[in-house]
Each structure stands twice: as structure tokens, then as C-alpha cells.
Amino acid sequence: MDILETDSVTLSYGTKMVISGGYMKMISGRIHILVGRNGSGKSSLMRVMFGAQTAEFSFVQYNGKKLSRAAYKVPGLVRYLPQFPFVPAPLKAGAFARSYDVPWERVTACFPEFEGKEQAAVKSLSGGQIRMLTTIVLICSPVKFVMLDEPFTHIMPLHIDTIKDLIREEAAKGKGFLITDHMYDHVLDLADAYYYMEWGVTITMNRAELLEKDYFLRMRCE
Numbered sequence: 001m002d003i004l005e006t007d008s009v010t011l012s013y014g015t016k017m018v019i020s021g022g023y024m025k026m027i028s029g030r031i032h033i034l035v036g037r038n039g040s041g042k043s044s045l046m047r048v049m050f051g052a053q054t055a056e057f058s059f060v061q062y063n064g065k066k067l068s069r070a071a072y073k074v075p076g077l078v079r080y081l082p083q084f085p086f087v088p089a090p091l092k093a094g095a096f097a098r099s100y101d102v103p104w105e106r107v108t109a110c111f112p113e114f115e116g117k118e119q120a121a122v123k124s125l126s127g128g129q130i131r132m133l134t135t136i137v138l139i140c141s142p143v144k145f146v147m148l149d150e151p152f153t154h155i156m157p158l159h160i161d162t163i164k165d166l167i168r169e170e171a172a173k174g175k176g177f178l179i180t181d182h183m184y185d186h187v188l189d190l191a192d193a194y195y196y197m198e199w200g201v202t203i204t205m206n207r208a209e210l211l212e213k214d215y216f217l218r219m220r221c222e
């Protein structure tokens with residue numbers, strides 16, 4: 001079993017303290033969900049854990065050993081799907097997949113709509129296609145852990161099922177996932193482990209406690 005965790009995260013933007021007790025533990029083969037109101041600090045916590053955001057204080061451990069560099073710089077450790085598009089527009093779709101060590105055949109097997117688009121520049125794809133491409137590639141990338149920031153928002157319902165099946169398939173092979181999304185039905189459907197973020201603090205909960213805590217989550221399940 002592999003474990004990637006961060007603890008004691010303190011993060012401010014200017015004078016605004018956003019995280020004051022940030023904690024997250026990801027375990028291989030499990031799907032962890034992180035939920036909470038808009039602006040509660042979920043994306044910020046992911047970015048700190050990934051190493052893309054510097055915090056006043058944080059430490060990240062892999063299998064009990066403190067990382068001496070950003071997690072994303074450790075080969076084969078972790079990927080992070082941000083909410084915003086990040087693929088350079090002139091890059092070809094196939095080249096983008098290969099840059100994450102994902103063969104194009106794997107992409108088309110997951111999503112046949114991409115057949116024949118290996119040489120297409122990313123900028124020629126629609127916004128929805130670019131989001132599908134990046135999400136599929138990051139999920140399939142051969143790393144230990146994958147963090148997904150709103151993978152279901154702005155995705156067609158039919159394609160959401162494709163993404164969920166892929167996450168389950170990769171988790172069954174041993175990959176650990178951390179997912180945040182406001183499409184609560186889908187994250188709850190996938191979850192093995194539950195985290196709630198409020199007032200800059202991460203709280204570990206079981207499913208019943210989470211539903212009790214959050215009215216909007218409860219509404220989706222009743």
C-alpha cells in the first residue's frame with residue numbers, strides 16, 4: 001500500500017487566510033472525495049499537495065518519508081487536473097497524450113470519438129473535447145496518484161459515465177484518486193473515503209456524517 005499525505009497546511013492569499021489546518025491522506029487503490037462550499041480551499045489544498053502552490057507551512061510525505069521537493073517533480077508519483085485548460089494550443093492531441101506516457105490507442109479505447117484525431121492540434125478541438133482529452137490522459141497516466149479538480153463539471157452526462165468507469169478501472173489497478181466536484185451525485189457514487197473542508201480545515205468523515213453535515217449533499221441522496 002502506498003500513501004501520499006499532507007498535513008498542517010497553512011495558506012494565505014495576501015491577508016486572507018484560506019487554509020489553517022489542511023490535511024489530506026491518499027491511499028493507493030482508493031477514491032477519496034473532498035467536498036465543501038465554494039471558496040472553502042479545496043483547489044488550494046490540492047495545489048499545495050501537488051507542489052504547484054507555495055504555502056506558509058506544509059509538508060508532504062510519501063510512504064512516511066517527507067518529500068524534499070514538490071510532489072509533481074517526483075517521477076511517477078502524481079498528476080493534477082486543474083479546473084482550467086492547460087494544454088498548449090498548438091500541441092497535437094497524440095503528442096499531448098504521449099507527453100503523459102499514455103499511448104493514443106489507450107485514449108481511443110476509452111473514447112472512440114477521438115479516432116483519427118491523433119494529429120489534430122488541441123486548438124482545433126472543442127472545449128468539451130479538450131476537457132475530455134486532458135481528463136482521460138491524466139487518469140490513465142502511469143503514476144501512483146491522480147488529483148482531479150472538477151472532472152465532471154461542463155462534461156456531457158454520457159461522457160461522465162465514461163470518466164467514472166475509467167476512474168474505477170484505474171483505482172482497481174491500484175491508483176489512488178482525490179476528486180473534488182460540485183456534481184455531488186457523481187463524487188458520492190465513486191467515493192471510498194470522505195473529506196469535508198470548512199473554515200480552512202479538512203475534516204475526515206464517514207458517508208453518514210458527511211450527509212448530515214451538508215444539506216446540499218443530503219438533498220442529492222434523498
Ligand SMILES: Nc1ncnc2c1ncn2[C@@H]1O[C@H](COP(=O)(O)OP(=O)(O)OP(=O)(O)O)[C@@H](O)[C@H]1O
Pocket residue numbers: 013018036037038039040041042043044045
Ligand atoms: N491565486 C489566488 N489569489 C487570491 N485569492 C485566491 C487565489 N486562489 C484562490 N483564492 C481565494 O481563496 C479561496 C479558496 O479558493 P479555492 O479555489 O481553493 O476554493 P475551492 O473550495 O476550491 O472553491 P470552488 O469550490 O469554488 O472551486 C477563495 O476565496 C478564492 O477566491
